[in-house]
Amino acid sequence: MSDVRSTAGDLDVDLGKLFASLARNWLRILVVALVVAALAFMFASMAERHYRAETRLLIETRESIFTRPAPADSDRPILDEEGVASQVEVIGSTDILKKVASQLDLAKLPEFDPSAEMSTISRFLVMTGLKADPSEIPAEERVLKAFREKLNVYRVDRSRVIVIEFSSTDPKLAAAVPNAMADTYLAASREAKLASNLDATDWLEPEIADLDKRVKDAEARVADFRSQSDLLIGQNNAVLATQQLAELSSELSRVRAGRASSEATAESMRKVLQQGGSIDALPEVLSSPLIQRLRERQVQLKADIADLSTTLLGNHPRIRALNSQLADLDVQIRREAQNVLRSVETQAKTAQLRETQITAELNRLKAESARAGEQEVELRALEREAAAQRQLLETYMTRYREAASRQDRNYLPPDARVFSRAVVPSEPYFPKMVPIVGAAFVASLLLMAVGTLLRELFSGRAMRPAPGARFEPVVQVAMPLAAQTAQDDDMADMMSEPGTGGSGTETEPTVEVVPLSLVAPAGKVPVQTLGEIGVEHAAEKLIASGASRAIFVSPEGDEAAATAVLVARAVADSGLRVLLMDLTASGAASKPMLDSSRYPGITNLLTAQAQFTDVIHTDYYSECHIMPVGTADPARAMRAADRLPIILESLARAYDIVVVECGPSDADDIRRLVGEATEVLLSLLEPEDEVVAAAENLRAGGYHDVILVTPIGSDLPTRPVPGRSVA
Known part of the structure; x- marks a missing residue:
């Protein structure tokens, strides 16, 4: 296997040498900074002094409750943020600037006329056409332009305070200009109010005369209509016909109630008399004075008969007379x-009969009331028109009298006041000697220091080789010690041939023969090699290739699963985010990382018994994360094996590299685990036949770039990293 690394990756910056250059050149840096500070002091001393003064205005309503007109509540000036900003624009308007410039005679000052005293450089620029000639601009425009450059009018945040700030080489002028601008603004505001008040009186006067005539005409129409109509007004300002109609309606109701009561009484008395009943129950009979006297006589006779019956018989003449x-x-x-x-x-x-008469009279009054109602509607309309005209006339007359009185008394205060007038400044605001010299000194120090560091860095004196750097391609071949001597002569001949790096012009990879005793532990030298690489080299290859997945196949069983653990830890130590997924049946890859197999893992995730946060744990010995086999039923988990590609895709988005230990698997077993940017690695302890067969199977299955990795020469840590715990 070969390993080629670029020179840029083999160099580091030596910070000690880099910053030591500052100590070597401190004198030059300090001298340059002092020279720059001296130049800044000289220029600041020669610069013209500028003074600044300010006047502050408060925008507020100057009217009081005693002088404010009655309808003025709706006419108050708007003192919100937009209203104050509008007043800022008014203060800086051309009209006020012209008045102040004319009042202070600024046109005669050289400070406001650039053409009066032009420097030699300015005259040269004007002659060459690089600068416009100020004399071609009208004098008034030149003054206004210079005025605006020195003037600053702004509003204080979250307040109704306006600041008028002016700078000048003359301290007295710096104070006079903002005061004059404030006075001019107040006078202009007062004049604007006077003009508005005068316009109001000029408009109200003819309107009042016209309204007076219309009020008279409206009231005359009301009087004429009332005299021509029969609208007689009774009590409570009601039409007489309407009032009589109401009274007759009440009378009719009373008569009807009396008639009904009389008819009911007569009917009850008639029934009692016809049936021969007792008339003592009839109130009308009992209320008759004659019947009351007869009843009293009857009671007396009954009492006499009762007295005589005690001594006389019933046939006695006296008793018979009483009966x-x-x-x-x-x-x-x-x-x-x-x-x-x-x-x-x-x-x-x-x-x-009374009811009949009242009904007839009521019908007559209804017709008359309807006619009177129509006339009353028209009369009310005429009266409303007259009242509206009269009210409008009174309102206009009130406003006219108020406006005229304020104009006669010349009382129209502006909606602003000066609460802080400008005073003559005693110290210039420019130039500030200490800040200018200090800033020049510090800036020159920083620039010289940065320049020195850059020069040292670009010269290469501050660079050093990176740890483990290789500056030429190297091919390492592990071979037995017995064959090393025989290979040396052949290798020497090959190196001496043209084109192999001995005497040719092209640079070829240098073949370094590494004894197998340096790769494998002493006493355990394999008979042959299959081109395997070490753990560190495998980690570097995964990082350099940009792989997002690393599929490990371990045909030699659980002992070879340590290779995936070592590679994952090596990649994690380089600063990448690494997750190792253990898909072995016995959990051989996760046991050395968690010291236990009781943690939930991939089987729990496949069976939907846990979530990602429950099955991802932290390695006790490195920054690597581990997803163990889990504690769920493996047979049930295998039924959901189709979810493995989705799980791997999700993990690949969260981690830089996902290392999967598959144990003794073939090409068909790992096919569903392979995705984009995937490297297939074969764990190798000894180059036996089963390893060769597994490598051939993977290559036959389409994985031609199988990487053989051996853990020989690497040790598993025996102590946990301090502060490491299960996630």
């Missing part, structure tokens, strides 16, 4: 009851 009087009283009482009945019937007839 005769008593009978006459009964006749008189019944006759009087008949009179009461006729009186009640007369009342019922009278109530019926």
